[in-house]
Amino acid sequence: MMTAQWTPWYEFQLRRRVPASAFTPRPSVDAGLLTITRRESPLLATDLRHPYAGFVHAVFTGRGRGLAAVLAGVAGRHRRTEVDRWVKAQRFHRSPLPRDLDARQWAEAFDRFG
Secondary structure: OHHHHHOOOEEEEEEEEEOHHHOOOOOOOOEEEEEEEEOOOOOOOHHHHHHHHHHHHHHHHOOOOOHHHHHHHHHOHHHHHHHHHHHHHOOOOOOOOHHHOOHHHHHHHHHHHO
């Protein structure tokens, strides 16, 4: 959720994995080197940061089975058909969840349903 809340203004990239075996004591999971770079062209205006963060929080914590149901709950049940069409147009390979949206999809969802 935190990455999604900042992704219109910053790009996040996993640069390298660090195996658990590189640490003492050995943790139960691998680590990674993450880089954060400011976008040259933000996907949303800076003054939308707070409403956008609220939208992302509402989607990640919303009720429903799958992205379409959750977005419809956030946007308003009367917009369920519009939400269903938008999710279908994204061409996910399976039933999507909020974690499956990329930066551009999050920005577009906020523009349409936020």
